Amino acid sequence: MLEILNKMFESSVTFKGKCIDCGCDVIIDIVPTSSGYGLNGGALLKSSTDKCCAKCPDCYKANPKLNDQNSAQR
Numbered sequence: 001m002l003e004i005l006n007k008m009f010e011s012s013v014t015f016k017g018k019c020i021d022c023g024c025d026v027i028i029d030i031v032p033t034s035s036g037y038g039l040n041g042g043a044l045l046k047s048s049t050d051k052c053c054a055k056c057p058d059c060y061k062a063n064p065k066l067n068d069q070n071s072a073q074r
């Protein structure tokens with residue numbers, strides 16, 4: 001049983017970055033689940049330029065989409 005838990009921790013990934021909306025630090029745990037994978041602590045999004053962007057839970061709730069057009073906004 002412990003071995004299985006260790007394997008799960010090994011295969012989980014932590015993404016560290018900044019929220020593209022508010023700029024706060026985002027730490028997202030990507031954990032394998034029975035249906036694929038799950039995200040804890042925020043959301044990962046793929047931009048039109050194929051980059052991975054992170055959003056904190058608050059900003060993701062307010063706007064779950066990427067605003068590529070608003071990239072000039074600070």
Ligand SMILES: [Zn+2]
Nearest residue numbers: 019022056059
């Ligand atoms: Zn944010």
